[in-house]
Amino acid sequence: MPLTMDKAALDAFLVEQFPQVAEEFVIDAVEENALKLRLVVSERHLRPGGTVSGPAMFGLADVGVYLAILAMIGPRALAVTTNCSIDFLRKPAAERDLLAEVRLLKLGRLLATGDVLLHSVGRDAPVARATLTYAIPPA
Amino acid sequence: MPLTMDKAALDAFLVEQFPQVAEEFVIDAVEENALKLRLVVSERHLRPGGTVSGPAMFGLADVGVYLAILAMIGPRALAVTTNCSIDFLRKPAAERDLLAEVRLLKLGRLLATGDVLLHSVGRDAPVARATLTYAIPPA
Amino acid sequence: MPLTMDKAALDAFLVEQFPQVAEEFVIDAVEENALKLRLVVSERHLRPGGTVSGPAMFGLADVGVYLAILAMIGPRALAVTTNCSIDFLRKPAAERDLLAEVRLLKLGRLLATGDVLLHSVGRDAPVARATLTYAIPPA
Amino acid sequence: MPLTMDKAALDAFLVEQFPQVAEEFVIDAVEENALKLRLVVSERHLRPGGTVSGPAMFGLADVGVYLAILAMIGPRALAVTTNCSIDFLRKPAAERDLLAEVRLLKLGRLLATGDVLLHSVGRDAPVARATLTYAIPPA
Numbered sequence: 110m111p112l113t114m115d116k117a118a119l120d121a122f123l124v125e126q127f128p129q130v131a132e133e134f135v136i137d138a139v140e141e142n143a144l145k146l147r148l149v150v151s152e153r154h155l156r157p158g159g160t161v162s163g164p165a166m167f168g169l170a171d172v173g174v175y176l177a178i179l180a181m182i183g184p185r186a187l188a189v190t191t192n193c194s195i196d197f198l199r200k201p202a203a204e205r206d207l208l209a210e211v212r213l214l215k216l217g218r219l220l221a222t223g224d225v226l227l228h229s230v231g232r233d234a235p236v237a238r239a240t241l242t243y244a245i246p247p248a
Numbered sequence: 249m250p251l252t253m254d255k256a257a258l259d260a261f262l263v264e265q266f267p268q269v270a271e272e273f274v275i276d277a278v279e280e281n282a283l284k285l286r287l288v289v290s291e292r293h294l295r296p297g298g299t300v301s302g303p304a305m306f307g308l309a310d311v312g313v314y315l316a317i318l319a320m321i322g323p324r325a326l327a328v329t330t331n332c333s334i335d336f337l338r339k340p341a342a343e344r345d346l347l348a349e350v351r352l353l354k355l356g357r358l359l360a361t362g363d364v365l366l367h368s369v370g371r372d373a374p375v376a377r378a379t380l381t382y383a384i385p386p387a
Numbered sequence: 388m389p390l391t392m393d394k395a396a397l398d399a400f401l402v403e404q405f406p407q408v409a410e411e412f413v414i415d416a417v418e419e420n421a422l423k424l425r426l427v428v429s430e431r432h433l434r435p436g437g438t439v440s441g442p443a444m445f446g447l448a449d450v451g452v453y454l455a456i457l458a459m460i461g462p463r464a465l466a467v468t469t470n471c472s473i474d475f476l477r478k479p480a481a482e483r484d485l486l487a488e489v490r491l492l493k494l495g496r497l498l499a500t501g502d503v504l505l506h507s508v509g510r511d512a513p514v515a516r517a518t519l520t521y522a523i524p525p526a
Numbered sequence: 527m528p529l530t531m532d533k534a535a536l537d538a539f540l541v542e543q544f545p546q547v548a549e550e551f552v553i554d555a556v557e558e559n560a561l562k563l564r565l566v567v568s569e570r571h572l573r574p575g576g577t578v579s580g581p582a583m584f585g586l587a588d589v590g591v592y593l594a595i596l597a598m599i600g601p602r603a604l605a606v607t608t609n610c611s612i613d614f615l616r617k618p619a620a621e622r623d624l625l626a627e628v629r630l631l632k633l634g635r636l637l638a639t640g641d642v643l644l645h646s647v648g649r650d651a652p653v654a655r656a657t658l659t660y661a662i663p664p665a
Contacts, residue, residue, distance in 0.1 A: 224655060235632075
């Protein structure tokens with residue numbers, strides 16, 4: 110199954126549909142059933158001790174899976190997250206961006222599920238992992 | 249097991265430790281192993297279609313369980329979330345605050361787990377549910 | 388929304404559709420959006436140390452939510468679990484049956500989600516909690 | 527960090543500690559922070575329609591992560607599962623064994639977390655994914 114939206118199309122969609130958060134995210138790569146999304150970490154994402162906040166990590170994983178799905182099926186702004194499980198494994202490095210590596214495990218007619226590994230750019234050990242399921246509205 | 253921190257103590261802790269987000273949250277009630285936390289919904293929490301964003305709901309549940317634990321064991325700013333599962337069930341009402349009803353299911357020496365139901369104020373049907381586990385640092 | 392299947396109808400369904408496991412389970416109560424299911428604990432459910440095995444607890448929660456859904460929508464043997472999160476909180480008492488208290492949080496056209504608290508009969512503290520989502524096939 | 531238990535040591539541990547289930551499982555491979563465990567599917571694991579039951583898949587993932595942890599830290603029969611999230615993605619092939627590919631994401635002093643992909647032997651598409659966290663007792 111080929112890509113329906115390439116990186117340029119996803120970039121444009123992000124700016125148009127999510128103007129509040131588009132500037133925080135950079136799509137680093139997109140291919141069939143996989144996508145890399147980077148959170149440009151700034152003051153607003155930090156918590157006491159200099160760590161990236163849980164909601165910021167959740168949001169990165171959530172947007173990453175969403176864009177990976179749209180890359181395959183095209184722009185449907187109404188796909189909604191139905192479930193997320195997330196494990197926080199290590200403290201992220203505060204002075205580094207956070208990279209989400211997304212892999213779609215299922216892209217069904219009604220439900221899509223993606224796995225995400227998050228790590229600080231330049232570090233191997235994952236700081237978190239997440240799985241998200243989206244309900245896909247009829248085309 | 250009696251409360252170690254009452255509502256006034258938790259209010260003060262929130263302002264001191266989380267100045268970035270303290271104004272978004274109101275502690276509506278606290279008792280043994282239970283707490284009600286309200287998200288004062290404003291423009292920054294909304295997404296296209298007027299719905300409250302996923303990260304905002306995650307953050308509400310996360311802070312709610314954290315405060316419920318601190319109410320029991322006292323202020324330990326370094327307790328960290330290790331795991332969260334969250335199910336998004338219905339679209340929240342955009343023009344209403346979001347209420348998290350937290351119940352601690354376990355308060356162990358090393359791990360604490362809390363359940364959360366989220367609903368729009370004045371509406372019965374839950375918009376989300378979440379369970380969060382925290383690792384508790386040695387006293 | 389009234390019940391579509393009462394306790395007698397669910398009992399019969401369980402025996403007919405799940406002969407391998409029907410004898411392990413007793414439906415203790417059923418009402419709108421809620422059900423109590425008991426696991427009759429025997430040797431086969433135990434693990435070293437006399438505790439009830441994780442798969443046995445998972446199965447109890449899974450069947451409990453399934454029956455709670457069927458009680459509302461009628462017999463559809465093809466509803467399938469899409470997601471489960473489960474937290475193991477305390478060691479169950481080996482010499483006691485395990486009771487699952489199920490509450491449906493959402494019963495949509497395509498997805499249904501139920502929450503479960505598990506505890507040893509006669510003990511208050513929960514040994515586990517779980518949330519399960521089922522995909523419902525078209526009627 | 528080298529392996530503390532090799533395949534032969536894990537095989538022996540499984541037989542000794544879990545005689546009830548040891549014959550159902552085959553360790554196909556073990557290396558640092560990774561393990562492949564196979565469920566020898568038989569009648570007892572099947573459900574109506576010929577699919578492998580949810581509890582059987584949960585049990586496979588649970589034992590797989592447990593053995594992957596023990597391979598690293600040595601035999602500690604008292605490590606306990608604290609949390610599992612599992613997504614059921616596709617119907618497994620009933621006539622084929624089920625393979626769990628386990629990868630440890632974190633091996634801390636108190637908590638260890640592993641990711642699992644399950645697929646029917648000879649098929650690429652995953653039938654389920656799971657993440658499990660274990661609490662590790664003091665050495």
